[in-house]
Amino acid sequence: MSRSADTSLGSCCAIIGAQWGDEGKGKLIDILAERFDVIARACGGANAGHTIVVNGTKHVFRLLPSGSLHAGKPVVLGGGMVIHLPTLLEEIELLEKAGIEIRSRIHLAHNAHIVFEYHKAIDGALEDRRAKVTGKGIGTTRRGIGPAYADKALRRGLRMEAFSWRNEDVLTFLEQRRDDIKESYGVTVDVDAEIAAFTAARHVLRERVANDVPSLLHGFLAKKKTVLVEGAQATLLDIDHGTYPYVTSSQTTVAGALQGLGLAPKALTSVIGVAKAYCTRVGEGEFLTEIEGATGDRLRERGGEYGSVTKRPRRCGWLHIPDLEHAAILNGFTCWNITKLDVLDKEETIPVGIGTDAHGKAEYKTFPGWKTSTLGITDFGKLPAEAQEILNFIEKQTGIPVRFIGTGQGREEMIVQ
Numbered sequence: 001m002s003r004s005a006d007t008s009l010g011s012c013c014a015i016i017g018a019q020w021g022d023e024g025k026g027k028l029i030d031i032l033a034e035r036f037d038v039i040a041r042a043c044g045g046a047n048a049g050h051t052i053v054v055n056g057t058k059h060v061f062r063l064l065p066s067g068s069l070h071a072g073k074p075v076v077l078g079g080g081m082v083i084h085l086p087t088l089l090e091e092i093e094l095l096e097k098a099g100i101e102i103r104s105r106i107h108l109a110h111n112a113h114i115v116f117e118y119h120k121a122i123d124g125a126l127e128d129r130r131a132k133v134t135g136k137g138i139g140t141t142r143r144g145i146g147p148a149y150a151d152k153a154l155r156r157g158l159r160m161e162a163f164s165w166r167n168e169d170v171l172t173f174l175e176q177r178r179d180d181i182k183e184s185y186g187v188t189v190d191v192d193a194e195i196a197a198f199t200a201a202r203h204v205l206r207e208r209v210a211n212d213v214p215s216l217l218h219g220f221l222a223k224k225k226t227v228l229v230e231g232a233q234a235t236l237l238d239i240d241h242g243t244y245p246y247v248t249s250s251q252t253t254v255a256g257a258l259q260g261l262g263l264a265p266k267a268l269t270s271v272i273g274v275a276k277a278y279c280t281r282v283g284e285g286e287f288l289t290e291i292e293g294a295t296g297d298r299l300r301e302r303g304g305e306y307g308s309v310t311k312r313p314r315r316c317g318w319l320h321i322p323d324l325e326h327a328a329i330l331n332g333f334t335c336w337n338i339t340k341l342d343v344l345d346k347e348e349t350i351p352v353g354i355g356t357d358a359h360g361k362a363e364y365k366t367f368p369g370w371k372t373s374t375l376g377i378t379d380f381g382k383l384p385a386e387a388q389e390i391l392n393f394i395e396k397q398t399g400i401p402v403r404f405i406g407t408g409q410g411r412e413e414m415i416v417q
């Protein structure tokens with residue numbers, strides 16, 4: 001990485017998805033994590049799935065920040081998160097099996113909410129009910145995200161701080177929830193199984209609960225440590241600013257990340273917007289530049305566009321500049337990371353959405369394809385002229401420089417300028 005790219009990100013950098021998730025944020029996070037002292041995740045839960053390829057081996061993280069791969073760095077899970085404890089334990093074990101110590105460096109915010117099995121069951125029941133009543137669900141990941149955030153808003157969730165409760169108080173809480181849940185959703189809560197999972201996690205993680213994450217982060221920054229904030233999901237899935245109701249239940253913008261961690265806005269020194277060179281979406285909801293048929297299938301196969309959590313085939317489409325502009329306004333991006341450029345290598349022509357016509361259909365500017373491999377290129381000047389043209393167009397339309405360009409799956413396959 002060039003020195004200028006390194007220093008200009010400053011002491012607190014956030015990485016935020018600009019589309020509907022799965023932009024490939026994990027790879028940049030993983031690269032930058034090497035340069036930052038502390039890695040923090042703010043919001044969301046096990047609906048996320050960051051796939052990272054290191055030395056040819058794929059790692060998928062749902063709860064731990066992708067930067068956790070870097071031994072020795074403190075990892076913060078913020079209070080804006082909803083945490084499924086068995087998944088977290090699995091990820092810890094996976095890392096430790098790979099020889100990466102993680103337990104002693106996790107800081108779990110005391111106010112992060114716990115996702116129980118019953119949240120997942122309610123998520124599924126609500127999806128089925130919606131599909132029955134309206135003909136289609138939201139297409140959630142069924143990981144209990146919506147019900148856990150609903151419980152938080154209704155002030156009937158259990159937070160990480162419950163690790164210090166007496167066993168009988170946890171039991172009473174769960175028994176009360178069991179009756180309420182049965183009545184409201186017809187879902188049966190297995191209190192014994194919930195308690196067993198909670199107790200197993202408490203055994204491993206009790207000492208890792210942090211009672212004041214805002215002060216912890218503030219202290220790191222005061223000691224001139226650098227903090228990398230890892231966004232989860234992406235801007236168009238934001239509960240407030242996304243394509244409601246086909247969104248997730250958390251705030252996925254940089255503002256949500258700051259809130260989720262208890263970081264003051266003035267602490268932030270840079271925000272990198274991550275967008276694919278095309279676009280994908282999982283689940284239901286509008287997708288103006290969606291491509292049906294053979295071209296969509298080709299992008300899906302070339303880009304490996306299958307959900308890392310649910311394995312669902314992702315809907316594929318072209319890049320849509322107005323979405324990038326919208327995301328840039330909301331997040332104040334200081335630069336772009338355009339990912340997966342190489343997936344477009346074989347396209348004859350590459351349409352880019354630039355707006356909508358009078359009928360609400362996407363309008364395109366069509367660029368010629370380059371029909372040659374960009375895989376692994378690490379120098380902008382070595383890209384085919386046609387690829388440079390599209391990247392320059394993104395810069396010009398959004399007014400934001402493209403600083404990072406992904407040209408393959410591996411950590412090293414990236415142009416940095």
Ligand code: IMP
Nearest residue numbers: 021022047048139140141247248282283
């Ligand atoms: P939920 O977050 O499981 O409630 O799902 C709500 C919507 O957000 C669905 O369309 C999901 O497919 C989508 N979603 C949630 N997390 C991610 C993600 O990490 N990547 C892509 N889509 C996601």
